[in-house]
Structure formats: structure tokens, C-alpha cells
Amino acid sequence: MTISEMSFFQRMGYIFQKYSLSLAKGAATTMVIALVCTALGCVIGFAVGIVQTLEPKKKAGPMSRALLKIVKVILTVYVEVFRGTPMMLQAAFIYYGASQLFGINMGMWSAAILIVSVNTGAYMAETVRGGILSVDPGQSEGARSIGMNHFQTMLYVILPQALRNIMPQIGNNLIINIKDTCVLSIIGTVELFFTFKSISGALYTYFEAATVTMIIYFVLTFSCSRILRVVEKRMDGPENFDLASNDTLAFTSGLQHYDAKTGRVL
Amino acid sequence: MAGEILCVRHLSKSFGNNLVLKDIDFQVMQADVTSIIGSSGSGKSTLLRCINLLEDPSSGSILFHGKNILDGGVDEDAYRTKVGMVFQSFNLFSNLSVLDNCVIGQVKVLRKNKASARKSAVSYLDKVGMAAYINAKPRQLSGGQKQRVAIARALAMQPEVLLFDEPTSALDPEMVGEVLDVMKVLAHEGMTMLVVTHEMNFARDISTRVVYMADGKIEEQGSPEEIFKDPKSPRTKDFLSRFNAT
Numbered sequence: 001m002t003i004s005e006m007s008f009f010q011r012m013g014y015i016f017q018k019y020s021l022s023l024a025k026g027a028a029t030t031m032v033i034a035l036v037c038t039a040l041g042c043v044i045g046f047a048v049g050i051v052q053t054l055e056p057k058k059k060a061g062p063m064s065r066a067l068l069k070i071v072k073v074i075l076t077v078y079v080e081v082f083r084g085t086p087m088m089l090q091a092a093f094i095y096y097g098a099s100q101l102f103g104i105n106m107g108m109w110s111a112a113i114l115i116v117s118v119n120t121g122a123y124m125a126e127t128v129r130g131g132i133l134s135v136d137p138g139q140s141e142g143a144r145s146i147g148m149n150h151f152q153t154m155l156y157v158i159l160p161q162a163l164r165n166i167m168p169q170i171g172n173n174l175i176i177n178i179k180d181t182c183v184l185s186i187i188g189t190v191e192l193f194f195t196f197k198s199i200s201g202a203l204y205t206y207f208e209a210a211t212v213t214m215i216i217y218f219v220l221t222f223s224c225s226r227i228l229r230v231v232e233k234r235m236d237g238p239e240n241f242d243l244a245s246n247d248t249l250a251f252t253s254g255l256q257h258y259d260a261k262t263g264r265v266l
Numbered sequence: 267m268a269g270e271i272l273c274v275r276h277l278s279k280s281f282g283n284n285l286v287l288k289d290i291d292f293q294v295m296q297a298d299v300t301s302i303i304g305s306s307g308s309g310k311s312t313l314l315r316c317i318n319l320l321e322d323p324s325s326g327s328i329l330f331h332g333k334n335i336l337d338g339g340v341d342e343d344a345y346r347t348k349v350g351m352v353f354q355s356f357n358l359f360s361n362l363s364v365l366d367n368c369v370i371g372q373v374k375v376l377r378k379n380k381a382s383a384r385k386s387a388v389s390y391l392d393k394v395g396m397a398a399y400i401n402a403k404p405r406q407l408s409g410g411q412k413q414r415v416a417i418a419r420a421l422a423m424q425p426e427v428l429l430f431d432e433p434t435s436a437l438d439p440e441m442v443g444e445v446l447d448v449m450k451v452l453a454h455e456g457m458t459m460l461v462v463t464h465e466m467n468f469a470r471d472i473s474t475r476v477v478y479m480a481d482g483k484i485e486e487q488g489s490p491e492e493i494f495k496d497p498k499s500p501r502t503k504d505f506l507s508r509f510n511a512t
Contacts, residue, residue: 142357
């Protein structure tokens, strides 16, 4: 049976069978780039976001004030440029620019990871800034009042809360990255979208190949979003807590644990 | 009474053109329980926040054991460990458990080891009646419980002075009682306390000194008897008449 004689589902099955290896490779490439770049983007985003929320110290001299101001301006330019231009063009600009201007021939992987993480970092910087600002100022006052310095306040009190607040946004970025790595096909990265183009070009079955690829993309993004939900739940900790007591006679009623599911007192 | 701990001299604070503290002068001796009373907006909280350097005073000086902490050469963070603060809105670290709220400062700021920090945290939580709740997160507690944990957190740093910024204003009447009880115990144990409060009974019965503020100035200060029984200033009389009437 030739391709042209097959039904829609037979063609999909054929693509799955014949190209399973390239599809798996493409999906793996996509996932690796998305995961690594979201992680790197978070690191960049936290660094930039933290610097942007820095206030000069009360006793700081004009030099350090000016320095902080200059750094902040540079970071703002970075954020605005990378948020404000298409990633596809950024990929072309950096990849071809590097080889044309500096004679550097970036490998496919390094170029892909550099572009996506720098792009994600620009978005994450704003997310982190928002996450830090969303933490109640009272939290930082509480920390300062027991003698924590700025660094300790950020590390132990503000950032853990900011991270929790921006987890949904990090998940968003991961999912966007899984899909948006497809623009890297412009610099020849063999990821899932590139695989789709090869298959459809070889078989002239655009509809079926697109359907197959979409299913794979959806499975990837949906699993990620479910996993991230579980991670968020973990971060929130248990909803219940047990009363602690050394005195076995005290609070015995309060120490019992009611299981809402079974309705039993444990 | 032993020596002077805090001395505020000619302290002024303005927000823009708005002068909220005008030439404040008073001192806190060892084991004093000073209540700062006055109507809302009279600058009580701002004064307390200035003393803990959460606000920058515009002028004047704050002497801690005779040393001006506004000089610039003083380590603000080290000073704050000695001057604890309890807030109206509790400000417990919501990412940490009750126990960790009382441990983290001891470990990270005072550099105590974890085991001894936990031990002293539990003993302070026991003192405020919250030792059974060490595993709870702040969001799982009632307001009164949160405030008692906040007091334990401040005590765990073993401060020389404890500042209270309207500690019971966000609580319902029943919870006010449980927090005031803890504060009474501390007062009897000789803790030096500076309390901004609207609880006139506390100011009259527990404190050793009362400061009445109006319009950013200290209108009158003295012992509770002097202020409550025989106020000199007409404004103090007027303010307290509303309390005495009830």
C-alpha cells in the first residue's frame, strides 16, 4: 500500500512507525533545550531581578550610587531589547552575526541554548522583580528587626516567598520554551519542529505530520504543567500540622489526627 | 533602677514637608516599661520605628548605652539584635514554621549552633504558650497566636529592649487578653519594654512610665499615677477623659 492509498489514521500510524526515532530525537532535543534554558533563564532572571530591586544603602557615596544606576540602565536595556524583538530574529542576529562579524562559528547547541536562555532571562527578570515586590514589606521589616542584613533578608525570607509566588510563571515560561524552540529551526537546530518539516517534506503529508507533531508537543507541555503543579504543592508543605508536646497527659485531644477521607480519627 | 539604656534627644522626623516628630526627648532606664499613648497620627509608631532605624530620623540623636547610633559608625544590624521589635501586623516569616521563625535569627545572625538555637526557641515558645505549635506555619495560626510567636521570635534574640508597635491593635478582644498576659509576665520579669498602645489599662496598671504624645510632640510624661490621676496638660486631660469615662 502506498501513502496515497492510506487513510488519515493509517498515514499517522505510518509516520509514527517510520519516523519514531527522529521524532523521539526531535522531542528530546526540544525538551533538553527547553529545560536547560528555562533553568538558565531563571538564574539570569533572578540575578537581574534582584539587582533591579536593589536600593542604594543610606550611607552609600555618590560613586556607588552612580555605579548601581549604570548597571540598572544596562539591565533595563537588555530586558527591553530581548522582550521587544522576536526570538526568531534574535537567533538569526546572534548566530549569523557571530560568524560574520567575529568569525565565530557557534555550534548548534551552544547557539540554541544561548539564545533561548538569554531570551527567557529577560522575561524572568521582570517576573522575579514582580515576585520580590509582591512580598509584603512587613516580611523584610521583620527580618531587619532581628538584625538580618540585606543579603540574609533576601536569601532566607524574601526570595523563598518570591520563588513560590512566581512558580506558575516559571511553568508558563517552560511551556512557552517547549513550543518556541521551534523558531530555532531557522539556525538549523534539529528539534521537534525541524523533524516535522523533514517528514512533511519527504512524504508530502502535511496534515498528518502536523497532527502527529502537535500530539507530541501537547504531551510534553501537559506533562510538564502537571509535574509543576505537584512541585508547587510540595513547596506549600502539608496543610495540617501536629501539635507537639512532651507532656503525654496534656492536649491529648488536640494530638489526635482526623483523616477527612476516611472519616477516622487516627 | 539600674542605668540608662536608651536616650532620645531632640529627635525630629519629617516625610517631605510633613513634620511628624518634633523635638522628642525621653529616656528609657533598665527594666522600665514605658507606654507611649496618644491618638492615631500623633507619631507614636514613627517614633518607635525611628528607634529601631526602620525609619531614618531627620535630626537629633538616639543614644544606646550612651553611644549615638545615628553617628554612622555604628553597625545597624548588630544594634537591631539588641533592640527587638514586635509589630502590629506580626510580620512572621510566612515561608518558615513557627520553630524556624524563632531559630533563624539565632543561627544566621547570632551564629549559634542549631541545636542550642532550637532549645532556646522552644523555651521562649513555651513561655508564650506556643510550644505545642512548633510545626505550624504562620498562616495556620490565629492573630493572637501569631503575635505570641512574634514575641517569642523577638525574645529569642535576647534583646536588651523590646519595642512593641501597637501589638494588640489587629486583634479581637479575646486575643488581646492572651497577648497582654504574655507582656505582663515579661514586665514582671524585668524586661525593658517600650510599648505603643491603645490599651489604657495596660498603660495604667503595668507600665512604670507613660508618655503621652500629640501632634508629633511629647505633651506630657511621668509615672502612670501622675498621668492618669493628675494630668497637667489640658490635652492629656481631654484625651484621658474619654478613657476615664468608660
